[in-house]
Amino acid sequence: MLTLRQMTYFVALAETRSFSQAAETVHVTQPALSQQIKEMEASLGTQLVERLPRDIRLTRAGQVVLDRARQILAMTRDLEAEIRLSKGLTGRLALGVIPTIAPYLLPRALTRIKAAALDLDMRVREAQTAELIALVAAGKLDAAVIALPYDIQGLLAEPLFTDRFLLAGSQARIAALTEATVPRPTELSPDTLLLLDEGHCLADQALEVCGLKRNRQSVDLGASSLATLCGLVAQGFGLTLLPEIALCSEMAASPEMAVLRFSDPEPQRMVALVRRQSTEAKLWFTELAALLKDAGEELMCEAQSRA
Incomplete structure (x- = not known):
């Protein structure tokens, strides 16, 4: 009979592709993990893992077991959470x-x-x-x-709650914009726009607000945090869209930065x-x-x- 422990070990092995790394992940010795995988294969009557010199590869049966094991473990954790938080x-x-x-x-x-x-x-x-x-x-x-x-x-x-986007930049840049008509996000020049790097949903949302595509080479997608981004634009290195939730903290950290609200409907x-x-x-x-x-x-x- 399969056990939750065996399924946990098997998922760790499939994800790390290494017996030693999988054992470290689940906090057991490598021989203990290997033995559990062998017992799992014996219980199912089929090979789940192809053991290569520097790698492992799941068999077709192993892939099926991996998908089901992930589902079962997720349901188990869900049940545990329901009991823990029921009151x-x-x-x-x-x-x-x-x-x-x-x-x-x-x-x-x-x-x-x-x-x-x-x-x-x-x-x-x-x-x-x-x-x-x-x-x-x-x-x-x-x-x-x-x-x-x-x-x-x-x-x-x-x-x-709703988190609106503001336009942030150096005091000189923002002052120059306030003297003219406040631009809509779609009117911002991509040459001056700085955003967070790949993987941050804020960058994708800002690009969508500005009507831009991520593959536009002129958009700088390189900052790793909002703090870095605000520090850059405060010193005159372009403009960025700053979420309202970060405004007070980032203005305190970068006092040279200024912000400008867009006219309605505000991007958010x-x-x-x-x-x-x-x-x-x-x-x-x-x-x-x-x-x-x-x-x-x-x-x-x-x-x-x-x-």
């Missing part, structure tokens, strides 16, 4: 947050969460949207804070909390969404008083 924000909660939201929302939100749920053991994972969605779908995260629009691949989203993104469809919208999710929403709306009010 609200208690027990353990694994939350993901994207990098263009985490440093601004989390300090304020975590204060509220801690006050509302003293016995909550909360683990936070900061990663880009694609990774967070995969982790939520696999049951490795209970929920994640992301920005829409984005293909959430069947997950359910609870909108939290929707910050949302996502979960698996198989996870019932029980009290923990409702409570968490409400706390995150309160923190986000407070940040939005502060930003609107600044610009």
Whole structure:
């Protein structure tokens, strides 16, 4: 009979393509992992792994088992999460947050969460949207804070608050723009536009707002963080679209930076909390969404008083 342990070891082996790395991933010795894989093959009566000198390769049967094992492990983690969180924000909660939201929302939100749920053991994972969605779908995260629009691949989203885009640059650049007609995002020159590097959904959303394509060679897609981006534009190296949630923090860090609001309709993104469809919208999710929403709306009010 197959066990969850065997399936966990097998998935780790398939993902790392190395017995030694897989053993390290699941915190067992290599012989122990190898023995479990052999027992798994014996139980199924078929070879799952082709053992090569410096690599491993799944057989056709192994690929089928991998797909099913991932589904079973995800369902198991989902069941565990349901039991842990069935009474609200208690027990353990694994939350993901994207990098263009985490440093601004989390300090304020975590204060509220801690006050509302003293016995909550909360683990936070900061990663880009694609990774967070995969982790939520696999049951490795209970929920994640992301920005829409984005293909959430069947997950359910609870909108939290609207995050508007502002035009940011040096004080001289912004002053020159305010003397003329405020441009629409689609009127911005790609030659002067700086954005985050590949993988950040904020860069894709900003490009869409500006009516540009990612393959436009004239758009600089190189900054690794909003802090870096703001530091660059504050010193006159182009313009960028700054999410409102980051305004107060980044203006404090880069006082030479100035911002300009677009005329209505202002470009924006929707910050949302996502979960698996198989996870019932029980009290923990409702409570968490409400706390995150309160923190986000407070940040939005502060930003609107600044610009």
